[in-house]
Amino acid sequence: MKHVALILCLWCSGAYAQSAADAASQAARSLETASVQLDKADSARDRVAALTEVVRAYEDGLSAMRDGLRKAAIRETELNRKLAAQEQEVAQLLGVLTALGGRAQPQTLLHPEGPLGTARSGMLLATVTPALAQQATALRNDLEEVTALRQIQQSAANTLEQGLSGVQSARTALSKAIADRTDLPRRFTEDAVRTAILIAATETLDGFASGLSQITEDEVPQNLPRVANRKGTLALPARGTVLRGAGQADAAGVKRPGIVLATEPRAIVITPTAATIRYNGPLLDYGLVTILEPQSDLLIVLAGLSEVYGRAGEVIPEGSPVGLMGGNVPDSNTLLSPTVEQNGERGGVLRSETLYIEVREGDAPVDPLTWFATDKG
Template sequence: MTRVALILALLAAPVHAQDAGEQARAAARAIEEAAASLESADRSRDRVAALTRTVRAYEDGLAAMRVGLRAATIRETALSRELQARESEIAQLLGVLGAVGDKAGPRSLAHPQGPRGTVRAGLLLASVTPALEARAADLRADLAEVTELRTLQQQAADHLASGLSGVQQARTALSQAIADRTGLPRRFTDDPVRTAILISATETLDDFADGLSQLTQGQPTAPEEPADLENLRPLPMPVRGTVLRQPGEADAAGVRRPGLVIATQPAALVTAPAAATVRYAGPLLDYGLVVILEPRADLLFVLAGLDAAYVEAGQVLPAGGPVGLMGGSVAADGVSPSGEGGGAPGSETLYMEVREGDEPVDPRRWFATDKG
């Protein structure tokens, strides 16, 4: 490649100026703030509410950290490959810059075509030199960014491990605070015998939902309906995650269900989207552990696939109150094969169905989702 062609090729190369590590830095600050809130939670009058906010803060920080770490890794890999691929051209560029900066005597600037050729060569050199120097500056910036990103990756990994440890500690503290909690309002008293009979006679979620009213005949169930429940829509999702399947989409076995399937990280916290009465909490059919919330009469939120439930039938939860935890575990080094330490969307799945009256409805009528 001639020097002119080399110069044109280098000047045409794209230059990336974005800071791929800013997300990771912001996430590190969020994790540090969550750690501070964990320390202050013990002094809170309502430890359950304080620890719930702390767990969610950790989960938000960890989610952002995974995204930031992945972006930094992709950027560093792309820069390293680009620099490696252009290694020979970079060497030639350095040679050109060395020649331009040579302080040799007048003979080195003499042109074979005489004074006129020398003038033309000088004008060309004068026009190209600033561009070469600018490209060299970009090269130095890329090299510095690679170094910075590699340092950032190590720092992010340390913050990720610290955050994973902190969120586990917060979840443990939350579980203990819930176990110690007293005085949670109740709308009705659960009858385990009648519940067991209903479950044994149930073949579908529809049948079970329809039969719930039989369990509490003569007892008030739904909390007093907030005047602004309709105005609160869209409600926050009950768990941090990514929608895997929309209502009516078939799964791998060809089964279609009217609710959302949400991928979550291991041990993610599930919370009540609105103030609601717990109509049921326990295993059900092939749905695993199920919690059914009733925010108002004739409206049910079905949450299925939990690993642990913090609630009992009859209790009234405030908006944002802890419902339970998803399954899965995190490795001691902060990198889980099931995904919490990495950039995967999540290994656990929560199924959420919304029922109005006797029929399931599209959950997107009530909830803000990241798809659809």
């Protein structure tokens, strides 16, 4: 991250840049921390947990860096448009300032009508000159800010590329570490034949959820801490924004009892609490689905993943990765474009993937936002 010092220096060159300095600094620190953690992850006692933290650190750092850089790109575009619109006015201003000279004083200018005319012109110029100087100062500040913003983007492009490469390496290492993991306790063994029969006979998520207890073998009692006292405080399973609330219709008019979270491509999805994996795999039209059971009569359904981790019956600790979202990570040029859409039905380019989250108490779904802490926006 050798360009960080230059980035922060340039951030401080103007009022707008100063307002984003803290965010840029935090982004740089997050990416530095993630890079160091990735180097140390191989020797960690719990490599899966270490790599999960690395991926999340990269996600946080990249998100902050992208937001800052895109704001810089937008600001540069605004200033360029402003300067272009003032092109004729700027040319006239430069002409007047050139005619006056850098040190011209009103009393040194002679008027053809003699002393009285000279005095009147001096009074007029004494009024006009400060205004011209103020315009020149404003123009100079705009030009300096454009230059600083452009240098920020050019210098940060390499940092962004390194971050994108680092998070991809961390995700690959995490997938391998999970595949090699053998130390998780198992609460039951999944009966593959019964599972296939249940899926074939299921037409709704309700029906599948109610039949989960029928697809297990050698199940032992659950021994996980109760989570009822944490209701309303659980972290969302992935970084993102709530796109639709429970019961809100989607573009096709379909209403579902869960919420839809807009996430960035390849975002990591974790369990918000210790839980048993009740099911992992494709289901109906939900795509890849993970169903977690934190305690008896409570299920958390996560649907729409591109990859799922773990096996049914495993008991995983809080914060464990359960999968990755799909999509293609945009390149740095796309991420820096000021025209990238951020809002809309699918959350725009930066948050183009959607994670469906449903919470079921007993046999009935409840609004997930009664369990998760979120700004709801």
